[in-house]
Amino acid sequence: MGSSWVDHGLPDPSEAFRKAFPGRSPTLLSRAPGRVNLIGEHTDYNGLPVFPMALRQEIRILLSPRDDALVRVVNRKREFGPREFTISHEIPPHVTGDWANYLKAPCQALARRFGDLNGFDALVSSTLPVASGLSSSSALVIALGQAVLRVNEKTLSTLDFAEEMAAAERYTGTQGGGMDQAISAGALEGHASRIEFGPLEVFETPVPEDWRFVVAHTLVRAEKSGFAQDAYNTRTKECREALEVVAGVAAARGLAPEGVVSYHHLLERVCIQDLVDLGEENLEGTLLKRLRHVVTEGSRVYDAEHAMKRGDRLTFGLLMNASHQSLREDYEVSSPELDELVDLALGAGAAGARLTGAGFGGCMVALAGPDSVDGVMESMEQGFYQPRGDVGKLDQILFQAEASQGATVETL
Ligand code: GLA
Numbered sequence: 001m002g003s004s005w006v007d008h009g010l011p012d013p014s015e016a017f018r019k020a021f022p023g024r025s026p027t028l029l030s031r032a033p034g035r036v037n038l039i040g041e042h043t044d045y046n047g048l049p050v051f052p053m054a055l056r057q058e059i060r061i062l063l064s065p066r067d068d069a070l071v072r073v074v075n076r077k078r079e080f081g082p083r084e085f086t087i088s089h090e091i092p093p094h095v096t097g098d099w100a101n102y103l104k105a106p107c108q109a110l111a112r113r114f115g116d117l118n119g120f121d122a123l124v125s126s127t128l129p130v131a132s133g134l135s136s137s138s139a140l141v142i143a144l145g146q147a148v149l150r151v152n153e154k155t156l157s158t159l160d161f162a163e164e165m166a167a168a169e170r171y172t173g174t175q176g177g178g179m180d181q182a183i184s185a186g187a188l189e190g191h192a193s194r195i196e197f198g199p200l201e202v203f204e205t206p207v208p209e210d211w212r213f214v215v216a217h218t219l220v221r222a223e224k225s226g227f228a229q230d231a232y233n234t235r236t237k238e239c240r241e242a243l244e245v246v247a248g249v250a251a252a253r254g255l256a257p258e259g260v261v262s263y264h265h266l267l268e269r270v271c272i273q274d275l276v277d278l279g280e281e282n283l284e285g286t287l288l289k290r291l292r293h294v295v296t297e298g299s300r301v302y303d304a305e306h307a308m309k310r311g312d313r314l315t316f317g318l319l320m321n322a323s324h325q326s327l328r329e330d331y332e333v334s335s336p337e338l339d340e341l342v343d344l345a346l347g348a349g350a351a352g353a354r355l356t357g358a359g360f361g362g363c364m365v366a367l368a369g370p371d372s373v374d375g376v377m378e379s380m381e382q383g384f385y386q387p388r389g390d391v392g393k394l395d396q397i398l399f400q401a402e403a404s405q406g407a408t409v410e411t412l
Helices: 013-020 100-114 136-151 158-172 179-186 227-252 263-269 272-282 285-309 313-329 336-347 373-388
Strands: 028-039 051-065 070-075 083-086 120-126 191-196 201-206 212-217 352-356 363-368 398-400 408-411
Touching: 013 051, 013 120, 028 136, 028 179, 028 212, 028 285, 028 313, 028 352, 028 363, 051 136, 051 179, 051 285, 070 100, 083 100, 100 136, 100 158, 120 136, 136 158, 136 179, 136 408, 158 179, 179 191, 191 285, 201 285, 212 336, 212 373, 227 263, 227 272, 227 285, 263 272, 263 285, 272 285, 285 313, 313 336, 313 352, 313 363, 336 352, 336 363, 336 373, 363 373, 373 398
Parallel strands: 070 120
Antiparallel strands: 028 051, 028 408, 051 120, 051 191, 070 083, 191 201, 212 363, 212 398, 352 363
């Protein structure tokens, strides 16, 4: 995969901006971090909680506001060519998978919300690996959306903005939940956040000082806008179908009112065991498996949050392992490489390990203590990366996550 995954080591960004847009200089810097989800996978679009933290790795956009509605964007990574369009409430999309759609999504949404908007010239750079399950695409949406607001002197509360951007990103064709946008926009440094949906709410927990989260890339790209999109969207559909069936049966038996349309509301009335029992009686194989993952994963989030609050690494790790098993067997979103990384981490003394993000490739996250972290990283290096030959810069694909602050925009 080599060094094209991130663009460290390139010349000064302001210099690059002036080269890309002769005669113009950047006046704003908008940045938004990626995230690593610690537990609560494929729960957000089902209205159940997640527990991510923001990363130090981020998207950075240098900008110069314009007097017209034109948006011109150059990406320092050559695989993403320059794009240009006009902001309006109806922006024609590029073909599915084109990175321009992640630029157009926030622009269209904010034009619908605020009316006529001015555009800008922008230079995008990134220290996040692409298609890695670390939310580089949502970080781009957040950084760009925030830039649109600042250029046009508009404001939204953090949660309102995060919700707006989560809805906006569906423009790209992925029926995603709201986790990535909420953590990228609103994370608190040094903390993990339990995020609830409908309504969107965030509850922070300090990450204990002696906990080390190791992130390791499978070297397999999980393109949110490519092959993984279908598999992802299929899962969202299956979850809705499973919910409709069990909610209908629960209503017929007087366990829940008619017309319950979310897992969250169903779980307020029917306990997990009863829900899975209803599933076993009324659903066929795949839908039952999806239901079982979603409802058990949601409850693991609360248990994990409590474990982190008491500094109980052992329990947090066991919950991560249970999450991975459920994602592999019931949700069927793991891969041989993810399983291999998980096994290596556990074999080297990690308290727990699991895939993070949507799966189908991307990254694994493992929890270690100060004494075991070096061994865990060495085991990845020797057991996974060395046998694969040239993998580019190791520190870009294997690193300790630092719980970082959410998005900011500053005047230069
Ligand atoms: C992707 C989506 C998120 C979430 C995860 C899986 O990252 O963008 O909304 O659904 O997958 O937990």
